[in-house]
Amino acid sequence: MDCTNERRKIYLDNAATTKMSEAAIKAMLPYMDGIYGNPSSLHSVGQEANEALTSARERIAKILGCEPREITFTSGGSEADNQAIISAARLGEKKGKKHIISTAFEHHAVLHTLNKLEKEGFEITLLDVHENGLITAEQVRNAIREDTCLVTMMYANNEIGTVQPIAEIGAVCREKGVLFHTDAVQAVGHLHINVKEQNIDMLSLSAHKFHGPKGVGVLCARKGILLTNLIEGGAQERGKRAGTENIPAIMGMTAALEEACAKIDENAVRLTVLRDKLIVGLSQIPHSVLNGDYGHRLPSNVSFCFEGIEGESLLLLLDDKGICASSGSACTSGSLDPSHVLLAIGRVHDIAHGSLRLSLSEENTEEEIDYTIKAVKEVVAYLRGISPIWRDLVNGKKEFITK
Amino acid sequence: MALYSEKVMDHFRNPRNVGVIENADGVGEVGNAKCGDIMKIYLKIENDTIVDVKFETFGCGSAIASSSMATELIKGKPVSEALALTNKAVVEALDGLPAHKLHCSVLAEEAIKAALKDYYDKNGIEYDHTLFPDCASCGHCCET
Ligand SMILES: Cc1ncc(COP(=O)(O)O)c(C=O)c1O
Numbered sequence: 001m002d003c004t005n006e007r008r009k010i011y012l013d014n015a016a017t018t019k020m021s022e023a024a025i026k027a028m029l030p031y032m033d034g035i036y037g038n039p040s041s042l043h044s045v046g047q048e049a050n051e052a053l054t055s056a057r058e059r060i061a062k063i064l065g066c067e068p069r070e071i072t073f074t075s076g077g078s079e080a081d082n083q084a085i086i087s088a089a090r091l092g093e094k095k096g097k098k099h100i101i102s103t104a105f106e107h108h109a110v111l112h113t114l115n116k117l118e119k120e121g122f123e124i125t126l127l128d129v130h131e132n133g134l135i136t137a138e139q140v141r142n143a144i145r146e147d148t149c150l151v152t153m154m155y156a157n158n159e160i161g162t163v164q165p166i167a168e169i170g171a172v173c174r175e176k177g178v179l180f181h182t183d184a185v186q187a188v189g190h191l192h193i194n195v196k197e198q199n200i201d202m203l204s205l206s207a208h209k210f211h212g213p214k215g216v217g218v219l220c221a222r223k224g225i226l227l228t229n230l231i232e233g234g235a236q237e238r239g240k241r242a243g244t245e246n247i248p249a250i251m252g253m254t255a256a257l258e259e260a261c262a263k264i265d266e267n268a269v270r271l272t273v274l275r276d277k278l279i280v281g282l283s284q285i286p287h288s289v290l291n292g293d294y295g296h297r298l299p300s301n302v303s304f305c306f307e308g309i310e311g312e313s314l315l316l317l318l319d320d321k322g323i324c325a326s327s328g329s330a331c332t333s334g335s336l337d338p339s340h341v342l343l344a345i346g347r348v349h350d351i352a353h354g355s356l357r358l359s360l361s362e363e364n365t366e367e368e369i370d371y372t373i374k375a376v377k378e379v380v381a382y383l384r385g386i387s388p389i390w391r392d393l394v395n396g397k398k399e400f401i402t403k
Numbered sequence: 404m405a406l407y408s409e410k411v412m413d414h415f416r417n418p419r420n421v422g423v424i425e426n427a428d429g430v431g432e433v434g435n436a437k438c439g440d441i442m443k444i445y446l447k448i449e450n451d452t453i454v455d456v457k458f459e460t461f462g463c464g465s466a467i468a469s470s471s472m473a474t475e476l477i478k479g480k481p482v483s484e485a486l487a488l489t490n491k492a493v494v495e496a497l498d499g500l501p502a503h504k505l506h507c508s509v510l511a512e513e514a515i516k517a518a519l520k521d522y523y524d525k526n527g528i529e530y531d532h533t534l535f536p537d538c539a540s541c542g543h544c545c546e547t
């Protein structure tokens with residue numbers, strides 16, 4: 001199989017973003033030429049757009065198990081995370097509650113918002129995510145205090161794919177009367193979610209992670225939770241998010257979500273087979289380690305650390321072989337520290353630099369997986385061959401960290 | 404636009420002078436695994452000339468390409484010229500590096516200096532100690 005020419009790419013970076021589905025593209029087009037009105041306009045062209053908006057809101061609410069008025073359209077996952085957390089903080093501080101519980105391996109959209117609140121005097125507790133990348137409801141229960149105003153915990157981790165016991169955590173929060181937000185950006189469209197049944201008060205999602213367009217998402221917030229505006233202006237989104245609605249993107253997102261959710265089980269079966277094949281294949285590389293619990297994991301996520309090599313050079317050489325992947329190494333992030341997620345699960349710097357994330361989509365084939373296993377093995381062996389660390393490890397001058 | 408210039412990618416994909424010199428006259432290793440780049444340089448020196456040089460690097464594309472280019476720039480040159488090699492010259496020879504990648508290339512200059520210092524020390528050759536700032540103070544390789 002020749003993947004070295006430009007046209008033949010093996011895309012294994014679906015946690016970063018996905019290709020738009022045909023259904024999503026098709027759903028957007030009419031709202032770019034025919035139905036281009038502003039939903040706030042009174043005339044028929046505007047009202048047609050407004051009808052589309054209303055229907056999108058209903059369809060998304062039905063999928064998430066909430067009411068249409070509980071849906072707020074945003075510019076994506078980051079904005080939804082920011083608004084959920086800021087809103088809960090403002091509600092909390094009115095009652096003198098300024099304690100928030102989260103984890104150390106949240107997305108930066110969450111962590112940076114929490115940092116901002118910390119500077120304002122909020123107290124933030126970040127729960128230990130353990131080496132397996134999992135939190136328990138018990139941990140949350142033990143961390144909740146009288147002054148806790150919010151628990152915010154990601155549904156599935158974007159780097160290591162671990163899936164938290166969200167329904168159990170939701171039940172604890174409900175029992176204790178604490179607001180519960182989940183960043184479900186990596187989970188929506190891939191796992192079965194029902195905000196009511198799972199006691200989720202607020203949920204963030206982003207369309208481009210399930211074959212929808214970029215720059216659009218949803219904050220789903222249970223009625224009665226007063227949202228704080230991040231963007232002031234017109235009265236769109238019940239006055240909680242100003243700005244003329246991005247109707248084409250919202251329609252694309254809705255179509256993509258319906259399609260993804262209709263195929264969750266079918267896709268999961270297919271992806272799990274490919275994922276496990278990759279995990280078994282890459283585990284054969286000596287001195288490698290799988291990141292994140294194997295059992296509670298997204299069907300699409302494979303994450304490894306390879307001792308003795310650095311992630312950016314691994315990615316560049318894989319790209320030369322037609323494979324698009326991702327890494328949490330410092331040199332790919334432009335900072336001196338490797339991914340905060342890998343550090344949070346206790347990977348030391350030495351091996352966190354040699355990380356590789358492969359995230360699958362339904363379009364990947366078994367042939368691609370076979371090719372990828374072979375390619376990763378070759379590249380890791382080559383880079384180890386020119387690595388002074390690897391020489392020291394092999395010669396016994398340094399001790400191996402992994403088996 | 405790609406992250407790296409064609410020159411960088413060429414040296415990254417086909418690094419020159421990779422390997423080890425047994426019984427080298429000077430060996431220098433800088434950086435550490437904590438910050439993600441480590442470079443090791445081996446020198447063979449005869450009549451005050453770098454007759455052979457090899458490197459091993461653990462690091463990103465920028466680190467590997469800089470090591471390769473730096474070894475090319477000093478091979479066959481008098482020791483004094485190798486000592487005068489700057490990070491700037493390495494980066495220029497590579498047709499530039501992205502700003503946030505410059506720190507990964509600094510190691511090449513430092514590894515060569517460390518190897519030359521090792522050569523002087525081993526052979527009891529007098530040298531100007533100020534030419535070799537002590538590692539702990541520079542911060543480039545995030546020495547801990
Ligand atoms: C877990 C998680 N949260 C939030 C985001 C941010 O979403 P967006 O890119 O739509 O702002 C992402 C994606 O990058 C993510 O993976």
Ligand SMILES: [Zn+2]
Pocket residue numbers: 331439440462463464465466507
């Ligand atoms: Zn680097």
